[in-house]
Amino acid sequence: METGTASSETRASANRESIRPAVPSDVPSVISLDQTITGLAKPDYWNDMFERYGGRNGRFFLIAERDQKFIGFIIGEVRAWEFGSPPCGWIFALGVDPDVRLGGVASRLFESICGKFSEIGVDMVRTMLPVDDHLNMSFFRSQGMKGGPFIQLEKHLTDG
Numbered sequence: 001m002e003t004g005t006a007s008s009e010t011r012a013s014a015n016r017e018s019i020r021p022a023v024p025s026d027v028p029s030v031i032s033l034d035q036t037i038t039g040l041a042k043p044d045y046w047n048d049m050f051e052r053y054g055g056r057n058g059r060f061f062l063i064a065e066r067d068q069k070f071i072g073f074i075i076g077e078v079r080a081w082e083f084g085s086p087p088c089g090w091i092f093a094l095g096v097d098p099d100v101r102l103g104g105v106a107s108r109l110f111e112s113i114c115g116k117f118s119e120i121g122v123d124m125v126r127t128m129l130p131v132d133d134h135l136n137m138s139f140f141r142s143q144g145m146k147g148g149p150f151i152q153l154e155k156h157l158t159d160g
Helices: 002-014 024-038 043-053 105-119 134-142
Strands: 017-021 059-066 069-079 088-096 125-127
Touching (some): 017 105, 024 069, 024 088, 043 059, 043 069, 059 105, 069 105, 088 105, 105 125
Parallel strands (some): 088 125
Antiparallel strands (some): 017 059
């Protein structure tokens, strides 16, 4: 019996994700996952994102691993006083390997980055999504997020 219990615990911990700060060697995995999800290769963008958000104060680039295999990432930062908004966390990138979706990886990443925001005194988190991004909209709503007090405005610069 004891062997069965230990075996069950070992299997449970073997399937547990770990969340850690990104390191330079993670960037190719992020590039590959993003290309799988979006169909676009953007290596310059992701290398720049790591330079801007990896290991910076108030900025977070977190990696999810399972059995030391890359399975996802989340990126965010604390922004303050944009049009009167008190300091809050902003999440602007989230990706999870499609093979492990619905397994709680995105939730663990979300909880981790929210924990980082809380540690530095932030009590609000925001994000911005395209209105037709049903996958991410459903995810963020499942985390308790809802419409906030701001509205996004835009203008094409080629318009007269």
